[in-house]
Amino acid sequence: MTFFHFFNCAALTFGPHAVYYKATPLSEYDTFSTCIKAAIVYIVTTLIKFVCFATFLQVSEHDGFDLSQEILKGLIGFLDVAGLYYALTQVSHRSISQNHKFQAVGLGWAFADAVLHRLAPLWVGAKGLEFTWEYLLQGLESNANLVFTVSLAALGSLMWLRKNKPAALVPFIYVSAGILAAMPSITSYLRKGLAWEFPRVVSFELSASLLMAFVTWRLFSACQRPAQ
Amino acid sequence: MRGWWRQQVMGQAVVVMVVMVMSMVVADAAAVVDVYRMIQYDLRGAPMGSRRAALNHHATSGFDVAGADLSRAVVILPVLEVNISSLNEFVQNKGLLGGLLLLLPQRSHESGGGEGDDSDENVGKVLVELEQWLVHNTFQYPVYFAYEDDYVKSVLQEVSANDAAGRPATATTGGYKLVVSVSEAKKIATPTLTNIQGWLPGLRAEGDNSMLPTIAIVASYDTFGAAPALATGSDSNGSGVAMLLELARLFSRLYANPNTRGPYNLLFGLTSGGPYNYNGTQNWLRNFDQRLRESMEYALCLNSVGSSSDHMWLHVSKPPENAFIKQILSEFENVAEGLDLTVELKHKKINISNSRVAWEHEQFSRQRITAATLSQLEEASELLQQTGGIADSRRAVNETVMMRKIKLVAESLARRIYGQQGTQVEVFAAGTNLALSPAYVRSWLDLLGRTPRVAPFLGKNAPIITALHKELAQYTKDASLQHETLDSTFVFYDNTKAQLNVYQVASVTFDFIVALAVGSYLIILFVVLFITTKVKFLAVRNLLRGPIIPLTIDCFFNHTNPFCFS
Incomplete structure (x- = not known):
């Protein structure tokens, strides 16, 4: 087990981010600083989110699914969207194309999320002697999360940065973005409300991420067309 | 230049992070x-x-x-x-x-x-x-x-x-x-043996200046076993300890009233070191002062009295013809008859040259004090045998039979103290305020039956020692503790x-398979992303009919290829 397993899990968790950066034109256009800025925005957003959680949420005695609390949590979760908005529109980026900008922001965002939320448990847990599938599944979850984040950033750039988009598509864009933003609440509901097993939740996330990526890609290329 | 600098910073950051995370305790x-x-x-x-x-x-x-x-x-x-x-x-x-x-x-x-x-x-x-x-x-x-x-x-x-x-x-x-x-x-540096003793002083007749005779009732309370933390010894010798405490309780009631205080001193001794040739008893006796030793009429040691057998042995080391021994035995036999118990004498000579002390009374005999051990064991045990190990569980002790045995000892002692040998008086009759208390005996048996008592691991202030001391102090006068050091033939090690x-x-093979799977996943991801983003869409569309792989490779090395997205 031990270090080898930790290495495997870490590769599965963080590898896709690196691969994404290296394999796509992001690495050629020097979008690294954009990624870093997005990561910083993510960290600040998370801090604000934690402050909100601490202020508004009650600590529940039991681990059940409490609807009002979850709704509140979901609402606070929408701060992520605000953070993304800030990262996409307000932070000054070097002149890179919009296509690369949203990818870099999504990538930095997802990477910061993976490091903050998964690295420590991974180190503590996967290096332990006991074998569980938990950390491999978490690695897969991190992959799904990357896809979600990039998709959300793509839709965000459509919403906030692109002016001339087909009016018919606007509702679809907003609905898709809403689904993506609500994804943490949805998985939380599946896990706690419906008491799904972790593998089932992860497979749901993976298939949902593929579906949302496809939808986002269609929307994105549909908006691209009139510009061409 | 800028890229180089950034790489340096990144490298350092990674090192710092790894060191920080490494220091977390797993x-x-x-x-x-x-x-x-x-x-x-x-x-x-x-x-x-x-x-x-x-x-x-x-x-x-x-x-x-x-x-x-x-x-x-x-x-x-x-x-x-x-x-x-x-x-x-x-x-x-x-x-x-x-x-x-x-x-x-x-x-x-x-x-x-x-x-x-x-x-x-x-x-x-x-x-x-x-x-x-x-x-x-x-x-x-x-x-x-x-x-x-x-x-x-x-x-x-x-x-x-x-x-x-x-x-x-x-x-x-x-x-x-x-x-x-x-x-x-x-190693446990200085293993201590703690003996606990208490007195019930007798009542001297007026004008009598001679020393009162003393009867000692002794039980060794510590144990030894294959696992020190499990050596709770209910029969050996939790039963003896419980019997001794019940006797102390009964006689303290009698001695509390000057009218019923007998002309005998009673000495109650809970000794340690039982499994180690009664090492604690030996040290305890060595510290007896001369007057006490001379006043000692006899000592009765209680050892393994909890089983359901109703046959008891009175082990002595003096020849059975000894008048004193005969007397003690006949007292027991008289009372035993009415209680459906039998007591038989068993004589075993002491071999001074042999360091093995099989019965506690032998330590008294070696100090020329008349003594006997009451036990249901017939044969003397070997060193570290019958010392209250794992097998000696609480279930091995039969309370109902044990209560009869306590009654046997209590009545025969009372007859001796009040000079009623040969009569059929019942001092501790049921229903009186001198009745035996099965609940009391049971509670002590329960406590002893779940408390490991291997002396070297107890230390001086073990809760069980404090509890026994407090209990004796409640019924007797001058209850005191004596700490001795265990004989150096035994050395003990901690961690019980x-x-x-x-x-x-999971196996290493499994790890390899996972590594392969993750690795190939990342490679496939790389290739797919590379083809879909760096290779021009147009080019892909055109080349769906042509060779796609050579183009991909070409794009790796030759960015001037017009079909490549650059």
Whole structure:
């Protein structure tokens, strides 16, 4: 087990981010600083989110699914969207194309999320002697999360940065973005409300991420067309 | 230039992060089981018992599992399935072993009553035999005891199934790993023996200046066993201690009233060091002052009086013709008749040249004090035998029979004290305020039956010693503690209790497969992303009919290729 397993899990968790950066034109256009800025925005957003959680949420005695609390949590979760908005529109980026900008922001965002939320448990847990599938599944979850984040950033750039988009598509864009933003609440509901097993939740996330990526890609290329 | 600088910073950041994370303590186990380490001691300089404490090996279900490397395996053995002769052969041949985990049958939570059925008796016999064998052998590996519970059973089942299928647990195949992380055992520097004593002074007739005679009632309270943390000895000698406390309680009532205070001093002594030739008793007697020694009429030692047998032995070392001994015996016999008990005399001479002291009264006899031991054991035991080990459980003590025995001792003592030999007076009749209290005896039996009492591990201020002291102080005068140091022929090592972590570990092969899977996933991801983003869409569309791979490779090296997105 031990270090080898930790290495495997870490590769599965963080590898896709690196691969994404290296394999796509992001690495050629020097979008690294954009990624870093997005990561910083993510960290600040998370801090604000934690402050909100601490202020508004009650600590529940039991681990059940409490609807009002979850709704509140979901609402606070929408701060992520605000953070993304800030990262996409307000932070000054070097002149890179919009296509690369949203990818870099999504990538930095997802990477910061993976490091903050998964690295420590991974180190503590996967290096332990006991074998569980938990950390491999978490690695897969991190992959799904990357896809979600990039998709959300793509839709965000459509919403906030692109002016001339087909009016018919606007509702679809907003609905898709809403689904993506609500994804943490949805998985939380599946896990706690419906008491799904972790593998089932992860497979749901993976298939949902593929579906949302496809939808986002269609929307994105549909908006691209009139510009061409 | 800028890129180089950034790489430097990144590298340093990674190093700092890794160092920070490395310093986090990792402590996580799937299951934790309480385990009790086998005793480790030196007997006259010879190493005995289990000589190691730390354990970290894969689990195996037996000694003859094909393909298992025993020197790197922990054998899990339920004690009821242990074959001592084959185990002995293994040990005598200096077989290498990673460790041994002995599973004791599930602890029963009944508080006894003693109606043990046949299976209980069998379990007891097996345990006694195994314990004796363990105590007298040396093991160069850790040996632990654990109680069988559902979890441990399921682990053992799975391990046996894997072993039977020819997949013993190793680093390459994975399986269960048993880890006890403790430091190696250290010598106990000065093991103390604590004797507890209390007085009930008798009433001197007016104008009588002579010293009152003293009767001592003595029981050794400590134990010894294969696992110090499990040596709770209910019969040997929890029963003797409970009897002594009940006697102290009864006579303290009589002595509280000047009208019923007898012309005898009563000395109650709870002695330590019983398993080690009554070492504590020896030291205790050595500290007796001359006057006390001379006033001592006799000492009655109580040893193993809890079993359901109604036949008792009065062990003496003076010849049975001795008038004093005869007298004591006839007192017992008289009372025993009415209680459906029998008492028989057994004489065993003391061999001064032999260091073995089999009965506690022999220590008194060596100091020329008349003494006898009341016990239901017929034969004198060997060193470290019948010392209240694992098998000596609370269930082995039968309270109803024991109450009759207490009555026997109490009545015969009372007859002697009040000069009523040969009469049929009943002092401690049921229903009076001098009646015996079964609840009191039971509560003490229960407490003693769950408290390990191996003297070197107790220390001076063990709760059980304090409790016994307080109890004696409540009924007697001048209750006091005496701390002695154990005879240096015995050296003990600590670490009697530990926690066993049970991990289910995956094999290295599995790790390799995962590594391959993750690696190929990342490579495929790279290629797919590369083709879909860096290769122009147009080019892909055109080349769907043409060779796509050469183009991809070309784009790697030649960015000027017009078909490549650059």
